[in-house]
């Protein structure tokens with residue numbers, strides 16, 4: 001998700017009281033806010049590569065306010081941002097303050113991030129937001145405090161306008177995970193490019209290109225930061241898109257086609273799955289022979305009893321997708337907006353006029369008849385990209401999670417039959433469950449015994465990769481002990 005906005009409207013995502021304790025605390029807040037923002041910016045450098053893990057960034061600052069070290073999580077399963085930052089800071093970590101955009105999880109199950117800060121001699125930790133996942137919320141903060149480290153959480157220990165803005169930047173960089181923690185659908189962004197007269201194609205359907213090359217590179221970045229890109233059948237028939245991220249870095253998202261009729265061309269760029277997979281979601285029973293053809297090309301087909309945007313998004317949520325980029329036409333966009341599955345809109349407006357009463361527009365019929373019914377975006381940002389104007393904003397605010405979670409004792413008080421730390425039952429149906437890395441859908445690598453020798457191991461990219469290969473001898477999983485962060 002690209003977040004380098006230049007001109008932003010002043011309305012905050014989440015409103016909180018502003019409290020000022022005089023000039024000293026204001027300076028103190030300004031410094032904390034600046035370093036937290038830096039940690040958030042750092043964390044975003046690997047957007048798209050860390051999923052389903054959050055984006056983590058860490059800045060180590062000395063008591064004189066100098067940056068001693070920085071780090072961010074490069075990809076899921078790599079060294080935590082905190083460990084990288086204290087390594088970079090070396091001896092300057094002793095007595096320093098660590099700024100984290102988000103409370104760390106415990107990816108390796110061994111509190112690597114917390115241990116790195118403790119062992120480096122960090123005196124104070126400032127946290128932008130608590131971890132959004134219930135089973136991880138507060139545990140790293142408790143652990144740090146138990147080692148005598150002062151931990152301040154923005155919005156809990158102190159509040160001010162600058163700190164609130166910094167906190168907001170932390171919410172933005174991990175918006176998909178925060179949504180996952182509180183809703184049953186992935187974070188969805190509707191992106192489109194339109195002419196100044198509001199058309200996404202000429203009346204002939206021709207659309208290449210409306211926006212500039214620079215804008216289209218920004219779209220590649222948006223794709224690179226998303227888990228999947230979704231279009232409708234009409235876009236496949238009309239544009240034959242590739243939907244790949246071609247800006248030279250980052251990952252390429254899964255392509256999803258949503259089609260009721262399955263009336264699609266036999267040859268299409270999206271059926272080439274040599275580099276990235278395509279999933280076609282359709283109505284149960286639609287064109288069985290075409291389903292077979294797609295399957296023979298390696299395209300996965302998923303049938304739905306009720307094909308609609310909400311059902312489809314709930315399905316992809318269960319499969320562990322955090323963020324979806326909608327690059328569809330107006331009909332599907334309207335249906336997705338009506339189903340309340342779109343959270344953010346990103347529109348590239350090109351200074352061109354194409355005209356045409358039949359030329360399509362980005363959003364079809366929403367059933368509104370009066371301007372007072374129009375959906376107002378919040379937190380609107382404007383940015384010039386080459387000759388185009390990029391306008392973005394939220395249709396739904398990023399949910400603000402309650403800062404305090406029930407302690408272990410309080411949980412037992414609420415429901416004594418629940419043992420939140422029951423060790424013999426582990427859940428991993430969803431990738432974000434406590435042991436979600438065991439899920440077929442989790443991209444965690446696993447190590448398994450291989451061959452006759454006891455110390456022979458082979459690494460598989462995920463549990464699913466392992467199961468896809470026929471095995472002659474029963475194997476025992478030995479190394480997938482890390483938990484979902």
Ligand SMILES: Nc1c(N[C@@H]2O[C@H](COP(=O)(O)O)[C@@H](O)[C@H]2O)[nH]c(=O)[nH]c1=O
Nearest residue numbers: 193207209210211239241242243244327
């Ligand atoms: N025409 C148009 C866009 N069109 C979108 O991009 C898709 C084509 O992607 P690809 O085949 O990967 O290049 C197309 O199907 C439609 O969803 N996007 C833009 O940013 N600007 C443009 O002017």
